[in-house]
Amino acid sequence: MASRFFKNYDRYKITYPFGSRVIFGKKEHHTGVDLVAVAENGGAVSDYVVAFDSGEVIEAGYNSRSGYYCKIRHDETLVTLYCHFKKGTLRVKKGDKVVKGEILGYMGSTGRSTGAHLHFGISLFGEWVDPEKYFDKDLSEVNKLTVIQERKLLKRGAKGEEVKLLQTLLNFHGAKIECDSSFGPATAKALAAFQRSRGITADSVAGVVTWQELMKIAKNT
Ligand SMILES: [Zn+2]
Incomplete structure (x- = not known):
């Protein structure tokens, strides 16, 4: 069984939502959601991360904040971001075409992260939006108007x-x-x-x- 985010588990939970939050006494805007897969016993588990929807990989690499990450463009205005892959597991590179559900890499904790999770973001018109609004939607159907x-x-x-x-x-x-x-x-x-x-x-x-x-x-x- 799979979810929109993970290959082997159909359950997941959001460990940090989108929006403003306070970390170590400092207010910060979280530009996506943090997710973990959930096992049958209810515990958080790691899993392969899959493409939320079909598109083209426009960035894949490493930076100190996102760790190993990739970005997929779904059309001219819509991009999804996946961060903190486990080192050595990123399977895609810039220019790759991916289909919905295709494995991108394995969940990890690289970059600015305190535990294994997937940071998932959706950028619409160059702005980060609350991804939860799109969890049950095909990105091609998002009404941009x-x-x-x-x-x-x-x-x-x-x-x-x-x-x-x-x-x-x-x-x-x-x-x-x-x-x-x-x-x-x-x-x-x-x-x-x-x-x-x-x-x-x-x-x-x-x-x-x-x-x-x-x-x-x-x-x-
Ligand atoms: Zn995050």
Whole structure:
């Protein structure tokens, strides 16, 4: 039996949820969930970690925080992250295509970790979201429009990940601007040109309609 996360056990439990928590008196934002497999007797056990959904490995390697880890891209906007694999067990490399349920490696405690567990994260539009919301979903069915609609309008002067996404999408469409996360004159100009090409009011403000059009582009590319 398997789960979305582990090969041999269909039960798992979350040992640390997504969100803010206090560690050693310091407040920290946990960008994913920590999971362990659960044996029949209810005890936590290690197991092979499997791909949550099908996609392409875009990173696989080691860093001091994540330990041995890999990242899988499922489409232009959705990435999953798996951390703390046991040393020497990571089975995938950058560029590999993986299918849902395929073994990625064995659960371990490498990197910043105090015990064997899987850190699992989902990044949507470059932002870490609560993975639990997606546990029973096919990632291809995630309604990204809802996410877009929840976003505030982006206009000149804005900064951050959302702006970077906007710039990336504009470049998908043929703009050649720097993805520097800062909404300046070049971004405004590129956005207006894009809006004009789509018959949207060229106001250089990214609202729901503009985001919708931008995403269509991304899907077709
Ligand atoms: Zn974690």
